[in-house]
């Protein structure tokens with residue numbers, strides 16, 4: 001009896017894993033323009049410019065001290081309090097470019113991490 005339940009549990013786990021892999025591999029395609037999967041998407045918080053750069057080059061231009069600590073009592077987890085790297089914006093040259101994510105619905109880039117810590121979200125999504 002217990003053995004049967006164990007087998008069912010394994011099957012459920014296998015299905016859950018397969019589902020997770022399917023979800024991972026079938027994620028919607030990122031923005032069409034400028035899209036190179038080997039490059040990192042950036043968005044400038046000052047001028048809104050979207051740009052892409054290689055991870056290798058970004059490492060060389062990473063601006064130290066552009067990291068803010070999360071506010072206290074904000075319910076931040078350790079993971080969310082991870083430092084947020086900032087880079088120089090290729091358009092306005094301000095040290096305000098951060099890694100970006102793309103919203104399929106509104107077709108716009110937005111900061112992947114908030115300055116206060118935590119994940120960013122599309123400003124137009126509810």
Ligand SMILES: [Zn+2]
Nearest residue numbers: 044047089092
């Ligand atoms: Zn800029």
Ligand SMILES: [Zn+2]
Nearest residue numbers: 103106122125
């Ligand atoms: Zn959106």
